[in-house]
Each structure stands twice: as C-alpha cells, then as structure tokens.
Amino acid sequence: MSIRIENLSKHFVGFRALNNVNLEVATGGLVALLGPSGCGKTTLLRIVAGLDTQDAGSVLFDDEDMSDVHARDRQVGFVFQHYALFKHMNVFDNIAFGLTVMPRAKRPDKSAINQKVCQLLELVQLEGLAHRFPAQLSGGQRQRVALARALAVEPKVLLLDEPFGALDARVRKELRRWLRNLHDQLQVTSIFVTHDQEEALEVADTVVVMNGGRIEQVGTPEDVYERPATPFVCEFLGDANRLDLAVAPAASDRSTVESPTASAVYARPHELDLARETSTLGGIETRLSTRRRVGSVVRVTLERADGQGVIDAELTHERFVSERWAEGDRVWVRASNPRSFGQQLH
Amino acid sequence: MIKAVPSSAQDSPLVRGVLITIALGFVGLMLILPMGLVLTQALGHGFTIYLDALRDEDAQAALRLTLLAAAIAVPANLLFGVSAAWCIAKFEFKGKQLLLTLIDLPFAVSPVISGLIFVLLFGLHGWFGEWLRAHDLKIIFAVPGIVLATMFVTFPFVARELIPVMQAQGTDEEEAATTLGASGWQTFWRVTLPNIKWALLYGVILCNARAMGEFGAVSVVSGHIRGLTNTLPLHVEILYNEYQTVAAFSVASLLMLLAVVTLVLKAVIEAKAADFGRL
Numbered sequence: 001m002s003i004r005i006e007n008l009s010k011h012f013v014g015f016r017a018l019n020n021v022n023l024e025v026a027t028g029g030l031v032a033l034l035g036p037s038g039c040g041k042t043t044l045l046r047i048v049a050g051l052d053t054q055d056a057g058s059v060l061f062d063d064e065d066m067s068d069v070h071a072r073d074r075q076v077g078f079v080f081q082h083y084a085l086f087k088h089m090n091v092f093d094n095i096a097f098g099l100t101v102m103p104r105a106k107r108p109d110k111s112a113i114n115q116k117v118c119q120l121l122e123l124v125q126l127e128g129l130a131h132r133f134p135a136q137l138s139g140g141q142r143q144r145v146a147l148a149r150a151l152a153v154e155p156k157v158l159l160l161d162e163p164f165g166a167l168d169a170r171v172r173k174e175l176r177r178w179l180r181n182l183h184d185q186l187q188v189t190s191i192f193v194t195h196d197q198e199e200a201l202e203v204a205d206t207v208v209v210m211n212g213g214r215i216e217q218v219g220t221p222e223d224v225y226e227r228p229a230t231p232f233v234c235e236f237l238g239d240a241n242r243l244d245l246a247v248a249p250a251a252s253d254r255s256t257v258e259s260p261t262a263s264a265v266y267a268r269p270h271e272l273d274l275a276r277e278t279s280t281l282g283g284i285e286t287r288l289s290t291r292r293r294v295g296s297v298v299r300v301t302l303e304r305a306d307g308q309g310v311i312d313a314e315l316t317h318e319r320f321v322s323e324r325w326a327e328g329d330r331v332w333v334r335a336s337n338p339r340s341f342g343q344q345l346h
Numbered sequence: 347m348i349k350a351v352p353s354s355a356q357d358s359p360l361v362r363g364v365l366i367t368i369a370l371g372f373v374g375l376m377l378i379l380p381m382g383l384v385l386t387q388a389l390g391h392g393f394t395i396y397l398d399a400l401r402d403e404d405a406q407a408a409l410r411l412t413l414l415a416a417a418i419a420v421p422a423n424l425l426f427g428v429s430a431a432w433c434i435a436k437f438e439f440k441g442k443q444l445l446l447t448l449i450d451l452p453f454a455v456s457p458v459i460s461g462l463i464f465v466l467l468f469g470l471h472g473w474f475g476e477w478l479r480a481h482d483l484k485i486i487f488a489v490p491g492i493v494l495a496t497m498f499v500t501f502p503f504v505a506r507e508l509i510p511v512m513q514a515q516g517t518d519e520e521e522a523a524t525t526l527g528a529s530g531w532q533t534f535w536r537v538t539l540p541n542i543k544w545a546l547l548y549g550v551i552l553c554n555a556r557a558m559g560e561f562g563a564v565s566v567v568s569g570h571i572r573g574l575t576n577t578l579p580l581h582v583e584i585l586y587n588e589y590q591t592v593a594a595f596s597v598a599s600l601l602m603l604l605a606v607v608t609l610v611l612k613a614v615i616e617a618k619a620a621d622f623g624r625l
Contacts, residue, residue, distance in 0.1 A: 150526075
C-alpha cells in the first residue's frame, strides 16, 4: 500500500511540530524519517498511524483519505520505542492479541491463531519462548515480539518509532540488518523513525531528513549523504566542517565550486587535503592542535590561523604516520569535495 | 550488589539501640497497648457477656448500617476513582490540575466540616431543606445522609492509589492495543485493568476501612438515633458515654478486627504486587 502525505501541519501548545509536510511512500518502500529530537518525525509517524490527529492536511493510503478512519481500523502495525508489550501476558498472548480482539465474524479459530503465532515466532526467531513473560526477555527479544505482534494482523503499513533506540549498540546493529532482511522478505510498506543517521543510511531505501517540522530532503541514502540539499542536511549527516571563508577546491573539482565567499561551504573531515606548504591553489592556514586515534583513523583538530575556530579532519593512520604529522605542525587545508549552498539560511 | 558499609560510616551500637528502643516503645505504647486493652476490656467479663453485647439489637442495627454505607460508598468511589484516574493519567485537558486538587479535598478538610456541608445543603434550614420537606424526603439524620458523608470522606482513596500507577504506565500499551484493532472496552478489560488491578484492590481496601471506621462526618449528619442512624463507631461512643464499658469495648473489638484484616490484606497485596513487579 502506498502512503501519501499532503500539506500536513500540527501544532502543540506553543510549538509547531509539523509545518506543511508533503511526502510520498511507494508500495513496499522502506523509508527512514531522520532528524534531531523535536523535529517532528515521531509526530508525523503517529499521525500516519492515527494515534495523533493533524490540524491540517491529509494522509492517504492508496489514495484513500484516512483522516476520519480510527487508528484501530487503519490496519497499521505500530512498533514502539519501549516495546509497549502487554506485561501481564506471555509472548504467545501478546502476539495473538490482535487476532483475538477481532470481531467474532472475522476472528480466526483457536487452531488458526495457534498456527499463525507459531509462524510468527519462527519468523522473529523466538521459537521456544512462547510462554515467557516480557520481563523475562532481553531488549532485543522484546522488540522482536513487538514486531511479531504488529505483523500478526497482517498490517498494510508497518510503522516503527525509534525501534532500536532503547537497545545497546551491538544488538542495534544486529537487529538493523535483521529488519532489512525481514522487509525484503515481507515487502510491507514501512516507515521508521530514527535519530541515528547510521541506522537510516544502512537500513532504508529512502531517507527523509526532517528539521523543525519540515522536510529538508528526501533521497536515497547516497543522495542525502553525497548531495545534501541544504546546509542542515550536510551538517546533520556525517561530520561536516563549515568553511565560510575563501576555500580553494582541489584542482580536480575546482569547477564545481562557484564563488565560495558568497555561500556556506562545507567539507567532510575525511575529504580534506592536508599539506605543509601553501600552493597556488590556496587553502586555509591552520595549526595541528590535537590528534586522537580512533580505530583505523586519526582525528585531528586544526586551529585556524585567522582565529575563525577549528576544523576537524580525519586521515588514515597509515597516512598520518607516513607523512609524519605531529601536534604543533602548520597545516594548509583544502577541501577535495566541498559542498556549497547559495542561499544561506542561518 | 550491596556493599558492606565501612564501620566508620555506621552509627554506634548505642545510637542504634536507643533508636530501636524509641521506635518499638512508641509502637508498643501507642498501638499494641490500646489494642490489647480493647480486647481485655471486651473479654474481661467473660465471653458470654461479650457475645451478648454484640447480639444487642442496636449493635446489630449499627453493624448493618455500617456495612450498608460501605457497600454503597466503596463501589461508587471505585467507579469514580477509576474514571478520574483514567482521565487524569491518559488525557490532557484544561482543569486537570484543579481536578487533582479537588480529589484531595476530603483529605484536607476536617471530617466534621464535611458533615456540616451536608447539613447546610440538606438540613431543615439548608439550601434544599424546604424542597426535601415538601417532597417528604429525609437525608440528614437518616441513612442517605450517612451514605453521602461516607462517600465524601472516602472519595480520594481509589483515585489516589491509581493515578500514580496509571501515570507511570503511560499510554503505550493502550495505543498498541488500539493499533492492533482493539475497541475501547477490549483495551480497558484486557490491557488497562490487569495492569492496575493490585493498586485498585489496595485502594478499595483502604477505602473500605475508612468507610467503616469514619466517625466525624457521619456523627454530624447522623443524629444518633439508636437502631436507625447509628453506625458502629457512633454506637461505640454512645455506649461509652453511658458507662457501658464492656459493651463499648466489645463493639470496638469488631472495628479492631476490621483493622487487622485490612492490614493483613494490605500486606498480602503488597507482596503479590511486588512479585508482579509493580504497584
């Protein structure tokens, strides 16, 4: 089922959560809503689910306006950040809940429910835990139960609100990959909310970057990272240095940058060239103030000679050693792939 | 993990000894001794006299009235408590803070005042006095007044127990049930109620204990008509004022029994709830 969001707006007291949002999600898509906390992403998800109501605009499922359809009739599966499992029911009853509350005419019989729950337990790899209670499960297991429970009613849309937000880093990574595979298997239209860019870039087909109740950019993970549409996207996705003053590009892509002084220019830490000498291409004069090795890379802080703050750069440990960099060195910095934005927002 | 407290951080045995003695001594003097006295006074002249005091017609009437008042007040406040806690914990609305404050009013105001309020409303010279007399309805110095006063005084118990529990639980589980297609009723019976049942039972027991033991408010509206508008606590007072000490203490022992049963149930429920991991 496709989802279309048209001119959606939502106010809370003294705060504009969504401001005229438009978005289209194709059938079978896996979309990440990405943004800092308070950007409206969870509100958007809850409105799609029918758990909140919009002030203006509409949500359409397959071109059918859902505004007057109650959450219980929208046939969406919703997965909460803190699982929201029914604490007093075991895993089996949790997963079966959606089937047992169906109106009598539609409700499957006991054996059918049994079979369905067993299938789902297998799908989420929790066979054998049917009689455990939520309190006896790990966070990762709980979230998989929550997912199975949501899938039991065969939702047309799956909505996940920070599904891995409460899990530790290792389990997060594991579940991320698992979710991606599950989606490929089930092909149900899915939207998930996250503030973790890595999660969004790794899992989703399409990333929607939100900020201040607006959508900043919609694109593939590669699009939003490589070709950010706005300074916000550039700063939010990956690390970025803002190099407002004249920065000369490296020779190869000099042509791509128009007058740098007129706009905000960003460069990612690993896309900076560090040189000991200034060249005809120019650059920014800095001093290497600190270095820190993080795994296979070395992160260095460069203090600008003009007193305009610092620049973060990243280079491989190999290169750092072979070029014999040390703290206190004078460094000329050039951006190999700068991104510039004509209209400055801030 | 509990770490051993270094000895330098512990109070000296003397301090501990003194504190424990004071605490136990106080409990003994103020709680155990009076309870023991009630029993010895009640049973001091033999078990037959004790039973006779309980079998007395007026005592029986007082017991029935007390049970009746509790039987109406407790379910009424159960219903009110659940709905008040529900709307306070699960919805945002204007006047929520006011409602919270008002629920506490019976706690804050002296029970005598609560009784007087009803006299002012329904008494002969009260706001509705004329109208009630014209329709031949009696509230003050009659059973309805006692039930009303009891309800007023026990109003906060259930709601007060439920609100923090329901607030702590939030609305996630209810929202999950809704997205899974459950109706409002199904959500309440299958998700909300099981989550609050221990707190609910606890509130009901406290509410019941207070309903049966209330003196002040009931005393004002009762009129102390023997066999008609006397509740157990009022009956105890009358007997005592008439120097019928044995009878007074015998009836009082019933109320004490109620207190003990309440405490035992409370302990059991707390243990159950702790097993369950919440209250």
